[in-house]
Each structure stands twice: as structure tokens, then as C-alpha cells.
Amino acid sequence: MLHSKKLVPYTFLIVPLILYLIWVIGPMAYTxxxxxxxxxxxxxxxxxGLANFExxxxxxxxxxxxxxxLRWIISFITIPVVLGLxxxxxxxRAIPGAKFFKASFYSxxxxxxxxxxxxxxxxYHPAGGLINSxxxxxxxxxxxxxxxxxxxxxxxxxxxxxxxxxxxxVMVLYLAGLQGVDPQLIDASKVDGANAWNTFRHVxxxxxxxxxxxxxxxxxxxxxxxxxxxxxxxxxxxxxxxxVLANFMYxxxxxxxxxxxxxxxxVILFFxxxxxxxxxxxxxxxxxxxx
Amino acid sequence: MSTSKxxxxxxxxxxxxxxxxxxxxxLLPFFTALxxxxxxxxxxxxxxxxxxxxxxxxxxxxxxxxxxxxxxxxPNSFIITIPALLGTLLLSxxxxxxxxxxxxxxxxxxxxxxxxxxxxxxxxxLLPVFRLTDALxxxxxxxxxxxxxxxxxxxxxxxxxxxxxxxxxxEILEAARIDGCGEFRIWGQIMMPLTLPALAALAxxxxxxxxxxxxxxxxxxxxxxxxxxTAGLATLQGQYVTDWTVIVSGALIATVPTVLxxxxxxxxxxxxxxxxxxx
Numbered sequence: 001m002l003h004s005k006k007l008v009p010y011t012f013l014i015v016p017l018i019l020y021l022i023w024v025i026g027p028m029a030y031t032x033x034x035x036x037x038x039x040x041x042x043x044x045x046x047x048x049g050l051a052n053f054e055x056x057x058x059x060x061x062x063x064x065x066x067x068x069x070l071r072w073i074i075s076f077i078t079i080p081v082v083l084g085l086x087x088x089x090x091x092x093r094a095i096p097g098a099k100f101f102k103a104s105f106y107s108x109x110x111x112x113x114x115x116x117x118x119x120x121x122x123x124y125h126p127a128g129g130l131i132n133s134x135x136x137x138x139x140x141x142x143x144x145x146x147x148x149x150x151x152x153x154x155x156x157x158x159x160x161x162x163x164x165x166x167x168x169x170v171m172v173l174y175l176a177g178l179q180g181v182d183p184q185l186i187d188a189s190k191v192d193g194a195n196a197w198n199t200f201r202h203v204x205x206x207x208x209x210x211x212x213x214x215x216x217x218x219x220x221x222x223x224x225x226x227x228x229x230x231x232x233x234x235x236x237x238x239x240x241x242x243x244v245l246a247n248f249m250y251x252x253x254x255x256x257x258x259x260x261x262x263x264x265x266x267v268i269l270f271f272x273x274x275x276x277x278x279x280x281x282x283x284x285x286x287x288x289x290x291x
Numbered sequence: 292m293s294t295s296k297x298x299x300x301x302x303x304x305x306x307x308x309x310x311x312x313x314x315x316x317x318l319l320p321f322f323t324a325l326x327x328x329x330x331x332x333x334x335x336x337x338x339x340x341x342x343x344x345x346x347x348x349x350x351x352x353x354x355x356x357x358x359x360x361x362x363x364x365x366p367n368s369f370i371i372t373i374p375a376l377l378g379t380l381l382l383s384x385x386x387x388x389x390x391x392x393x394x395x396x397x398x399x400x401x402x403x404x405x406x407x408x409x410x411x412x413x414x415x416x417l418l419p420v421f422r423l424t425d426a427l428x429x430x431x432x433x434x435x436x437x438x439x440x441x442x443x444x445x446x447x448x449x450x451x452x453x454x455x456x457x458x459x460x461x462e463i464l465e466a467a468r469i470d471g472c473g474e475f476r477i478w479g480q481i482m483m484p485l486t487l488p489a490l491a492a493l494a495x496x497x498x499x500x501x502x503x504x505x506x507x508x509x510x511x512x513x514x515x516x517x518x519x520x521t522a523g524l525a526t527l528q529g530q531y532v533t534d535w536t537v538i539v540s541g542a543l544i545a546t547v548p549t550v551l552x553x554x555x556x557x558x559x560x561x562x563x564x565x566x567x568x569x570x
Contacts, residue, residue, distance in 0.1 A: 008474050012389035013401070016382035016445055023442030024408045034418055041421075092309060096294050103557065104314045107321070110553040110560070112503030114521040115542045118528060119324045122535045133340040164317070168495030169564065176565040225412045228505045232525060246414045252474045254510070259418050266415045277410040281403065 031270070034263035041259045053266035062265070065248040068155050072226055072244065075159045076166060076219040081212070084170025089204070090172070092178045102175075105168035113165070113228035120161045121233050124148050137202045145256050148234055151241035158242055166222070170215055178204075210283070217280045218228050224235035245269050323370040328352065328540040335536065355527065355541035359361055363516055364523030365545070371508075371519050372501045375440035380494060382441065383448030384486065389479050390449065391456035392464065402453065409446035413506070416443070421510055436511045440501050448493055451566055455489040456482060489566065495556045496563030499549050 025214060035052055039046035058064050087105060091098050108116060123130045124147040132144040147157040189199045205212075227246035230236060236243035236251065243251075245265060253262035303496055327335070328351050329343045338345070356362050385534045389395075390402055420439055421430070429435030459482065462536040467477050485491075515526060531537045553560055 004315035006395070007396045009389035009398075010471070012385045012474075012478070016449070017401070019382065019438070019442045020408070020445050022421070023439055024416065026402065027416045027423060028411065028456040029418040030422075031415050078438075087310075090306070091540065095307065095310075101310060104318055106557070107550075107553070108316075110499055110549045111546050112505065112521050113548050114503070114505045114524050116320070116502065118524060118538055118542045119320045122327065122539055123323055125321060125535065126389065128335045128340050128535065130319070130340055133499055137341050164320070167317075172561055172564045203481075221410055221412070221487065225414070227414065231505070232461050232528070239482070246412065248418070249414055250506075251420060263418050266412070269412045270415045273410070273412045277407055279412060280409070281406055 023099075024265075028215040028270075031263050031266055033189075034260055035267040037263075039260040039263075040257045041253070042257075045260060047258065052261045055261065056264050056268070057257055061243055064240050065243045065245045068242065068244045069226070071155060072159055072162070072223040073220050075156075075163060076223045077216050079163050080166040080170045081215055081217065083167045084215070085208075087167070087171045088174035088178055089200070092175060102171075105171055107168070108165040109168050113155060114232050116161055117229045119230035119259055120157075120164075122149065132236055148242075149150060151238055154238065154242040156162075158233055161229055161233075162226065166219070173211055173215055174183055174208065177208045181207050198227050213283055214280070217276050217283070220276045221273055221280070224269060224276075302414060306512055324539050324543055327536055328543055330536055332534045332536045351540035352544060353534045354382075354537050355544055359527045359530065359537060359541050360456070360515070360523055361520065361527070361541055361544050364518055364520040365548075367433070367517060367523075368502055368519040368521075368548070370517070371436055371440070372498060375437045375444070376494060376497050377503050378437070378441035379444040379448055379497065380490060383445050384452055384483060384490070386445070386503065387449045387452035387456055388482055390453045392482075405449045405453075407446075408443075409450060413443065417506075417510060424511055430511065431513045433512075433517060436507055439507060440504070444497055444501065448497065451493055451503065451563075452489055455486055455506040455566070459485050488562075491556075492559045492563035495552060495559040498552060499560070502549055 034045060036047060036049060037044035038048045038051070043128040049211075064217060087101075091101055095101070112118075126132060126144075126146040126149065129147075131147065135141065145153060147153050155174050185203055185207070186199055189203045194202065226244050227250065230242055230247045231250065234242045236247045240248075246269065249262045249265040249269070252265065254260045298307070313481040317397075327340075329349065331348055331350075332341075345542050371500065386401075386405075390398055391404075396570060397474050424432075424435040424439070427435070429438065448563050463481060464477055467481055472480075485493075503521060504519070505521040505525070509525070512518050512522065515523075518526065524538075524545055527541050528538050
């Protein structure tokens with residue numbers, strides 16, 4: 001089945017590969033060099049060894065960002081996974097209006113994060129926003145607050161938007177996974193007298209385990225990439241309380257012109273992600289090893 | 292199951308209404324945005340959000356489109372997205388064919404390189420790509436950002452198409468070879484038509500992704516007149532800080548292309564998402 005005329009594959013590969021090496025692989029390698037330099041973006045980078053990393057590990061904003069990314073990850077691998085799985089199971093059967101329900105949960109996915117961020121910023125608005133208006137209307141005035149201007153709520157308010165978007169995606173993946181579950185197995189467990197919860201726990205959930213692994217890994221990688229929402233909604237404020245690594249990096253690079261320092265932040269981001277990318281690659285290519 | 296039979300069980304009925312409630316909550320941001328866009332800022336300021344508007348208006352859309360600059364930003368989004376989309380689909384279908392159908396040294400390595408590149412936090416590429424566009428004289432040009440999107444999306448597209456192309460039975464290709472068909476003709480006349488379902492799914496998804504990109508637009512473009520709608524909206528937000536009716540109207544206009552795409556090609560969009568994650 002596989003053909004082996006020597007040069008043919010390379011003629012197909014050459015153009016895309018050159019483009020990919022120039023714009024993706026090359027730059028990735030160059031980031032590592034930049035992280036060891038002092039560079040303002042205009043003059044030539046000057047080699048400084050590990051100075052950027054030493055500074056980074058003493059920078060409180062770095063640890064705030066790291067903590068916020070961690071909050072993002074933990075929220076992402078719990079709430080959307082539970083909700084997405086629940087919805088997938090509920091909508092995987094003949095239910096009136098299933099199409100409408102599914103489309104409603106997919107719909108946030110087609111909005112850009114910028115648009116989502118703007119609409120939610122307005123919903124969080126302290127005076128005219130929907131959330132505070134509803135709270136005041138039902139007499140819960142003391143719960144109304146500046147969701148995006150208070151340090152204690154801001155990060156969670158942003159993560160909530162990300163979750164709003166993510167649930168539909170997780171649901172899509174589980175719905176696809178459920179297509180692969182043999183209905184006979186579920187019937188068999190019912191014949192054996194298992195109730196709905198036991199069928200879920202001992203039959204459906206284990207069968208969906210490969211989907212769950214992919215969902216969790218994708219959620220973690222997405223959490224580490226988070227940038228747009230923070231950038232549009234708060235730019236990391238107030239007092240860096242909603243800063244995440246990607247946003248911290250952007251500000252150091254393009255507002256403070258400390259590009260070497262910013263490169264060091266992205267190198268850290270790279271190493272954290274690499275662990276999970278490796279798990280993902282290992283999963284998706286497992287059956288490749290046969291040939 | 293018929294509708295009446297479905298609602299014959301009280302538990303199912305309860306579950307149904309719970310689901311309906313969650314769904315309506317999920318759609319609240321859309322309702323909020325739509326309701327806001329047809330009101331005046333003064334009306335919201337004086338009456339509060341929960342009130343029957345004294346006047347309805349479409350002026351916010353006009354303001355966002357003209358003075359807010361969306362008449363410029365939205366076409367820019369297409370100018371960037373369409374060439375990048377076509378470029379990346381063409382090039383990735385070439386490399387995917389090579390990876391799916393030929394055994395050669397480095398095949399596995401290249402595959403890993405493409406998949407790994409897709410999963411990277413793209414911030415890792417930010418500064419070098421910024422520098423590269425500058426060095427090539429492509430900073431603050433549409434060509435620069437088009438080339439970058441084309442190259443960066445190659446990873447995901449190659450990964451997905453390669454897996455799809457591997458499912459095509461080899462006999463079809465072998466038969467063409469025996470008839471003396473060249474490899475590029477086999478790719479163009481046999482493989483590509485067979486790959487159309489995957490290409491359609493991928494195109495829908497990639498359109499949305501490139502169209503919705505924000506980070507690269509703010510890093511690689513500086514001139515306001517060149518910005519796509521995502522970056523443009525951020526500018527608009529700064530310009531109309533306190534007038535949320537205009538900001539939200541602008542946001543709604545910006546979503547029209549992807550929402551239309553979703554309405555007409557929902558099936559492909561969902562297929563793309565699934566293919567991407569599970570192969």
C-alpha cells in the first residue's frame with residue numbers, strides 16, 4: 001500500500017515544509033536564544049545568560065500569573081468536563097428539541113474571544129450590567145459588585161467566560177465518543193439489573209476514558225494559552241490580580257519593551273505545556289506504532 | 292420516541308425543563324447583547340438595564356460601522372482570512388499526502404513536528420515572528436500576517452488530513468499508478484476529491500479560527516486601517532469607553548460572518564472539532 005519511489009514524497013513536502021520551518025520551527029528555537037538576552041525590540045539582542053530567569057523567579061507578578069493559570073487549569077478540567085459530559089449524555093438520546101439544545105451550547109464557540117470578552121464585560125458592568133441589575137432587582141444588593149475591578153472576583157469572572165465557551169466543545173467531543181459506545185453493552189448492564197448511575201460509572205464512563213484523557217489534556221493546553229479574554233477584559237488588572245503568563249509576557253514585551261525577559265516567560269510556558277503535549281502525542285499516536 | 296410519550300414520565304419532564312433552563316441561561320449573553328444594541332446609552336443610564344426602553348434604535352450599528360471603523364476592519368478580516376485559509380489547505384493537503392501515503396526516512400519525525408507545533412502555546416513564537424516580519428519588511432502588512440497564519444495552521448491541517456488520507460483504500464491509488472498516472476495527478480484527481488468531506492470540515496473550522504484571531508493581529512499589525520475586526524473591536528472599545536451600546540453593536544456586527552457560517556455549515560464545523568481532537 002505504501003509507495004517508495006525515493007524523491008516523490010519530498011516534492012510534495014518541500015514547499016509546506018520550508019514555510020513551516022521558517023515561520024514555526026525556526027522561531028521556536030530562536031525564542032530559547034532570546035530568553036538568554038537583553039533585548040528592547042529595536043537594537044540587537046545582547047547575551048546575558050540566565051539573568052532573565054533569575055529575575056523571573058523573584059518577580060511576584062510571575063507567581064501571580066502562574067497561580068492564575070493554575071486556577072484556570074483546575075476550573076477547566078472540572079466544570080466544563082462535568083457539564084459537557086452531562087449534557088452529552090442527556091442529549092445523546094431522542095429528546096424533543098435536541099438540535100436546538102446542542103446548537104445553543106455550540107454557539108459560543110463561533111464567537112471570537114474578543115467578542116465574548118466584550119459582551120461579558122458589559123454583563124459584568126458595575127452599574128448598568130445585567131448581573132448586578134438582576135441581583136438588585138431580586139433584592140440581593142449586597143452581592144452586586146464590580147466583578148472586574150475587585151481583586152477577589154476578577155480572575156473567576158474571566159474564567160467563567162472561558163467556561164461558558166468551553167462546555168460546548170467538551171460536549172461535542174463526548175457526543176462523538178458516545179457514538180462509539182455499543183448500545184448493546186448498555187442494554188446488557190440494564191438486563192443485569194444495574195441502575196442508571198451504575199451503568200454510567202461502570203460501563204459508559206470507562207468506555208469514554210480515551211475521550212476524557214484528550215479532553216483533559218486539551219483543556220490544560222488551552223488554559224496555558226489563555227490570553228485574549230484577559231487582554232480584552234482587564235489587561236491583567238487590577239494590580240495584576242488577573243494576570244496570566246501569556247498576558248504577562250505580552251505586556252513585558254510590547255508595553256515595557258523587555259523582550260528578552262518576555263522570551264524567558266514564554267520558555268517557561270513552553271516547558272509546562274511540553275509535558276502535556278507529550279501526553280497528547282503519545283495518546284493520539286499510540287496505534288500508529290503498529291505499522 | 293414521540294413527544295407525548297417523552298413527557299409521560301414526570302422525571303423526564305422535570306429533566307427536560309431543567310435542561311431548558313440551563314440552555315436559556317447559556318444564551319443570556321446573546322439576548323443581553325441584542326437587547327443592548329437596540330437601546331440608547333442614555334436610556335440604559337437613566338432607567339437601568341432591566342426596564343422597558345423608551346426608544347428603540349438601530350443607530351448604534353450605524354455608529355459602530357462608520358465612526359467605529361467596522362466598515363474598514365471587517366473587510367480586512369476577509370482579506371487576511373481567505374488567502375490564509377486557501378494557502379494552508381492547499382499546502383497541508385500536499386504534505387498530508389506525502390505523510391499518509393509514502394514510506395520515507397523522517398516521515399514519523401515530520402508528523403510529530405507538525406502535531407507538536409499545533410499544540411504549542413503560540414506565545415512561544417510571538418517575539419521571533421515579530422522580529423522575522425520586521426526583518427523581511429513584512430511587519431504591519433497583510434502579507435506578513437497571511438503568511439504566518441498559513442504556516443502556523445499547516446500543523447493542524449496536515450495532522451488532520453494525513454489521518455483522513457490514510458483511510459482511503461490503497462487499491463484505488465495503486466490502480467491509477469498502474470495506468471501510468473503521475474503522483475500529482477493522483478493527488479489532484481483521486482485523493483483530493485476523496486478528501487473533500489475532511490477538507491470541508493477543516494475549512495469551516497479554520498475559517499473561524501483565523502477570522503477570530505486577535506493576538507497575531509495586534510502583534511503583527513500596527514496601522515489601524517489594516518486591522519481585522521478582532522483588533523479593531525479592541526480599538527473601538529478604547530474609543531467608546533463608556534458607550535456600551537456602540538461597543539456591543541460592533542461586537543454583534545463582527546460575529547455575523549462566523550455565525551452565518553455556523554448556521555449553514557454547522558455539521559462540518561462540529562465534524563472538524565471532533566476530527567481534530569480524536570482523529
